[in-house]
Amino acid sequence: xxxxxxxxxxxxxxxxxxxxxxxxxxxxxxxxxxxxxxxxxxxxxxxxxxxxxxxxxxxxxxxxxxxxxxxxxxxxxxxxxxxxxxxxxxxxxxxxxxxxxxxxxxxxxxxxxxxxxxxxxxxxxxxxxxxxxxxxxxxxxxxxxxxxxxxxxxxxxxxxxxxxxxxxxxxxxxxxxxxxxxxxxxxxxxxxxxxxxxxxxxxxxxxxxxxxxxxxxxxxxxxxxxxxxxxxxxxxxxxxxxxxxxxxxxxxxxxxxxxxxxxxxxxxxxxxxxxxxxxxxxxxxxxxxxxxxxxxxxxxxxxxxxxxxxxxxxxxxxxxxxxxxxxxxxxxxxxxxxxxxxxxxxxxxxxxxxxxxxxxxxxxxxxxxxxxxxxxxxxxxxxxxxxxxxxxxxxxxxxxxxxxxxxxxxxxxxxxxxxxxxxxxxxxxxxxxxxxxxxxxxxxxxxxxxxxxxxxxxxxxxx
Numbered sequence: 001x002x003x004x005x006x007x008x009x010x011x012x013x014x015x016x017x018x019x020x021x022x023x024x025x026x027x028x029x030x031x032x033x034x035x036x037x038x039x040x041x042x043x044x045x046x047x048x049x050x051x052x053x054x055x056x057x058x059x060x061x062x063x064x065x066x067x068x069x070x071x072x073x074x075x076x077x078x079x080x081x082x083x084x085x086x087x088x089x090x091x092x093x094x095x096x097x098x099x100x101x102x103x104x105x106x107x108x109x110x111x112x113x114x115x116x117x118x119x120x121x122x123x124x125x126x127x128x129x130x131x132x133x134x135x136x137x138x139x140x141x142x143x144x145x146x147x148x149x150x151x152x153x154x155x156x157x158x159x160x161x162x163x164x165x166x167x168x169x170x171x172x173x174x175x176x177x178x179x180x181x182x183x184x185x186x187x188x189x190x191x192x193x194x195x196x197x198x199x200x201x202x203x204x205x206x207x208x209x210x211x212x213x214x215x216x217x218x219x220x221x222x223x224x225x226x227x228x229x230x231x232x233x234x235x236x237x238x239x240x241x242x243x244x245x246x247x248x249x250x251x252x253x254x255x256x257x258x259x260x261x262x263x264x265x266x267x268x269x270x271x272x273x274x275x276x277x278x279x280x281x282x283x284x285x286x287x288x289x290x291x292x293x294x295x296x297x298x299x300x301x302x303x304x305x306x307x308x309x310x311x312x313x314x315x316x317x318x319x320x321x322x323x324x325x326x327x328x329x330x331x332x333x334x335x336x337x338x339x340x341x342x343x344x345x346x347x348x349x350x351x352x353x354x355x356x357x358x359x360x361x362x363x364x365x366x367x368x369x370x371x372x373x374x375x376x377x378x379x380x381x382x383x384x385x386x387x388x389x390x391x392x393x394x395x396x397x398x399x400x401x402x403x404x405x406x407x408x409x410x411x412x413x414x415x416x417x418x419x420x421x422x423x424x425x426x427x428x429x430x431x432x433x434x435x436x437x438x439x440x441x442x443x444x445x446x447x448x449x450x451x452x453x454x455x456x457x458x459x460x461x462x463x
Contacts, residue, residue, distance in 0.1 A: 029188065036301070060296060062339050065327070067344075067375075068341055069345045073349060085107075102130060112142065122192075126193055128194065172277065173281065211276075222261070233433075246312060250312040264307075267304070292331050292332070296328070298328075300325060317402055344375055345408060
């Protein structure tokens with residue numbers, strides 16, 4: 001009788017652990033989720049940038065799916081990362097400032113917590129980005145492997161007191177190899193790597209310090225000034241944007257041609273450094289016999305102005321800020337479904353439900369993103385989104401708050417602090433650089449009204 005009770009208890013415990021995993025789930029894939037910091041959508045060779053060197057990412061795109069229209073719903077690290085973990089808009093998860101952490105109940109519904117509960121070995125490396133130091137340190141107990149760092153993870157890419165002069169990007173790559181090389185053969189894993197590059201180290205003498213191995217890279221290249229970098233673009237901005245922190249940082253980085261060349265090349269060098277670490281990780285997956293069953297997702301937490309509109313940083317609802325790269329490679333996909341370019345509109349909210357579906361875990365009802373699995377398979381649903389809501393309410397003392405709606409063709413931006421609020425309307429089909437604000441143009445009054453109506457509805461519905 002005692003033996004029977006023990007067996008029944010063990011079965012009950014197993015069922016409790018795996019209750020959220022579908023019974024018909026096949027061998028579950030490993031997941032390698034790679035997040036960069038402040039990488040704009042076109043800072044990749046595979047996205048048509050002929051200046052930047054990213055051979056491993058380009059190869060990943062050829063082996064997987066390259067998403068052309070990927071966006072974040074709030075362009076600032078703490079909020080975007082909270083949305084990635086939770087699959088929710090800021091309006092729902094409520095992480096609207098750097099010090100604010102997840103509650104225990106919120107974290108229990110995040111993708112790492114749910115995957116761990118479903119039997120995955122979970123790891124985290126790099127910038128966590130949600131909550132200040134103590135809150136981030138407490139997250140160590142939520143992962144099986146933890147090399148997480150708080151906030152911006154230090155002032156330097158190369159620590160002055162490190163005699164090895166190891167770049168932080170390379171250190172994180174080595175930590176990833178440590179995780180991959182120690183994973184049990186009978187347990188699927190989810191490793192989240194959050195590189196701190198290419199985010200600037202604000203006000204340091206060299207804000208985008210590259211790996212020493214990349215110093216000579218791009219040295220003979222003369223980068224073209226971005227088309228939207230002229231003073232005419234700055235003059236069209238609302239006054240609240242002209243006097244914001246984004247303009248201050250433009251003076252630090254891009255207010256002379258020499259600064260632009262130096263900082264833009266260093267920004268590219270940092271991305272090439274990340275590409276090298278991806279190559280090391282892919283080689284390690286092969287060595288460990290994990291490559292054929294590991295889904296790789298590569299993206300960034302938000303974009304970055306490289307002097308466009310007389311700005312630096314991100315935050316605002318212009319394409320340079322909200323549009324980011326996305327590559328997903330599932331080696332289990334048939335060859336005919338790989339090497340494709342996907343144009344459907346995707347969001348940072350979609351990663352959590354995607355990873356959960358890969359693992360056979362039902363996403364919580366509170367998640368507002370959608371699984372990207374149908375797009376990876378080349379079968380986008382007929383009801384796939386054609387628009388999304390944007391919001392930014394962080395650091396309002398130095399950044400004007402804004403909201404808006406981005407459709408496949410139109411961008412409606414609403415600066416909500418002033419009365420009356422300032423509005424911008426752009427036809428991205430005829431004006432991809434967002435140079436002509438049509439909000440006051442009577443020919444487009446109907447479209448303006450339609451997007452205002454959508455904006456009002458989203459504000460109510462997304463909480």
